[in-house]
Amino acid sequence: MFQINQLGTPKIASPLQLSTVKGDNIFNFIKDEDKLIYDLSLENYQQCIADGIAPVWLEKAGPRQFLHFDPKQTKAAIVTCGGLCPGLNNVIRGIVMALHYFYDIKDILGIRYGYEGLNPEAGHEFLKLTPDVVKDIHHHGGTILGSSRGGQSVSTMVDTLVANNINILFTIGGDGTLKGANAIGEEVAKRGANISVVGIPKTIDNDIDIIDKSFGFETSFDIASPIIRDAHNEAAGALNGIAIIKVMGRDSGFIAASATLAMPEVNYVLVPEMDFNLYGETGFLELLKKRLLDKKHAVIVVAEGAGQHLIQKAAEVKDASGNIQHEDIGVFLKDKIKAYFADSLPVTIKYIDPSYIVRSAPANSSDSIFCSSLAYQAVHGAMAGKTQFVVGKVNNKFVYLPIAAVTTKRKKIDLESEFWFAVLQSTGQPFSF
């Protein structure tokens, strides 16, 4: 189920001075047989024993003893696609440093402005990447390569890779980017070309399936948290003060929910995964009224994709990545709250939208560590000739997964999960309204 595609049989001895035996205090090469179990529950274990089958396994990430690519003749390229995300530059830096210092690969190109940079018609020159070019970039948010949304002709992109003798393409992006990477991998396979295509999942929404979390997500809610803290002061500073903080999260509310967990002064969190009513005895507005009468203020965190079912839309508009562009739920809520209390309760509403600020900053320390590890693991897998794979953490261990396995569906908050229960315990809001 999680089998990774492989280019040929790795035969070239790795230049890494690692061990193959335990007990010598030197890290051991990872073997392809070093599998990890996906579902760690006892129930799954017992079921597998009863059925006489092996459990679903994951391929452990890490340096292999034998490589597919000869470092002396290998050329790599890196592309960043989609919206910004904290840590992009850390990942670029990590890949360049690992290729250069671990494997002695000197030919590394940066593709400019996303997949557009693989279409010669766009006219973007490649950027030569060296340790000197990337050594300080992790101090800055954004991506030194530039990014863009939208795909390009797969055939044109593969033509560009082949024409430039590129053997490894590192793609850093979300769902659309990874699907594009898989399509490139399929075209490469069809042509019998010797190119490995690697994905490093990137989305501040944390909506890539199966993996524990994507890089940059933690920084995002880290940035949102003090904004919520200060918004609470605004709310508490006025009689019947209401602070509404809208954060990113198109179809998954992980940023809103995690920032809420980090800031327990939040009273309500609204995410795209939940249906909720505004009106009626058990509706959101009546609940808000009860709180105002009791506590005299309220803090509401809302993910941008929440409550779209409540808003009348003229037409569905999609962005260049094919994502539906949502109406502004923050402004909508503000207007509805204002209208609801107009004749009954004097309220002061402060609407705060940190917008792109949560994703354009540099990575925090935890993401910084994570980004370097992801980059190194991606390089090790690529050098061994693995292709059409992503690197990520599952059950807190670095693994390689087929791209197709993580792009089948988007990850969403499971409303029956411990995570969401923890959020509800923190806010005190009911399961539904």
Ligand code: F6P
């Ligand atoms: O990358 C995901 C995301 O940050 C969403 O939360 C948001 O809806 C979207 O990107 C906005 O990106 P842009 O305005 O750059 O298309």
